Amino acid sequence: MMVGGHDAPLILGLGGTLRSGSSSELALRHALAAVEQIGARTQLITAVELDLPMYNPDRPMSASAGRLIDATRRADGLIVATPGYHGGTSGLLKNALDYLQELADDPSPYLDGKAVGCIVTSAGWQAGATTLAALRSIVHALRGWPTPLGVVVNSLQPVSDSSGRIVDDRIVGQLEVLSDQVVSFARSQRRLAA
Numbered sequence: 255m256m257v258g259g260h261d262a263p264l265i266l267g268l269g270g271t272l273r274s275g276s277s278s279e280l281a282l283r284h285a286l287a288a289v290e291q292i293g294a295r296t297q298l299i300t301a302v303e304l305d306l307p308m309y310n311p312d313r314p315m316s317a318s319a320g321r322l323i324d325a326t327r328r329a330d331g332l333i334v335a336t337p338g339y340h341g342g343t344s345g346l347l348k349n350a351l352d353y354l355q356e357l358a359d360d361p362s363p364y365l366d367g368k369a370v371g372c373i374v375t376s377a378g379w380q381a382g383a384t385t386l387a388a389l390r391s392i393v394h395a396l397r398g399w400p401t402p403l404g405v406v407v408n409s410l411q412p413v414s415d416s417s418g419r420i421v422d423d424r425i426v427g428q429l430e431v432l433s434d435q436v437v438s439f440a441r442s443q444r445r446l447a448a
Contacts, residue, residue, distance in 0.1 A: 262295045263330035264295045264297060265286065265289045265294050265295065265296050265329065265330065265433075265437060266296075266299065266326060266328075266331070267282050267283075267285065267297070267333045267334075268282075268299050268335070268347070268350065269282050269335035270301035270335060271301050271337050271346070276301070276337065277409045278336060278337050278374075278375040280413065280418055281375060281413075282373060284420050284426065285430075286333065289436065289437055293437075294330075294440065297329070299325060301347075304346055304347065304349075304350040306319050306349060306350060309349055309352040309353050309355065311355060315353075319353050323353060323356045327357060330440035330443065331368050331370065331437065331439060331440040332370045332371070332436070333371040333373065333436055334389065334393070335373040335374075335375070336373070336374055337375050337376060338377075338381040338382050338385030341385060341388065342384075342385055342388045343388060348392070351396065354396055364396040364397045365393065365396040365399075366397040367399075368398050368440070368443075369399045369400075369435065369439035369440060370393045370398040370401065370436070371401045371404070371405075371432040371433065371436045372393065372401070372404040372405070372432075374404070375408075375409050375413075376406070376408065377408075377409055377410050378408060378410060382407070389404070390404060399439060401432055401435040401436055402435060403435060404432070405425070405429055405432050
């Protein structure tokens with residue numbers, strides 16, 4: 255799904271979990287809605303679409319993997335959301351990020367020149383903090399620019415109501431700041447390129 259006009263920056267959202275109604279996908283969707291509110295385009299690739307075969311550079315790429323690579327190549331910035339699993343990102347998300355190896359020979363390799371907002375949801379603060387550090391390290395390794403604010407959502411506390419609306423105003427505010435940072439960086443990069 256893509257939303258917005260063609261001249262605005264394109265922000266790609268990646269993540270969530272295969273669990274329906276996951277807090278990480280909810281946070282990601284909220285962040286992308288904030289991106290749209292400030293005038294950027296969005297594209298969302300949910301966990302279902304990231305459920306790819308283990309990355310193997312010698313294997314022909316699936317259509318889903320090709321869509322991930324193409325969307326990442328076209329994006330001006332990204333917002334990535336993952337649950338915290340045992341101090342790290344979900345295997346599903348890490349495998350999807352491993353597919354970005356296919357961008358190694360691009361003129362701007364990997365995530366070079368792109369801001370990446372990092373969102374982690376976890377059952378407790380410690381798992382969230384360590385997973386956020388791990389995700390930011392992965393983004394650095396891919397030459398991306400993690401936004402100054404990364405958001406950790408403690409899913410042991412009430413996150414959303416029965417309609418899927420985030421009920422914690424602090425989380426809402428942080429997701430909006432993160433979204434603004436991604437879009438502002440993308441706009442700055444576009445001005446520099448022009």
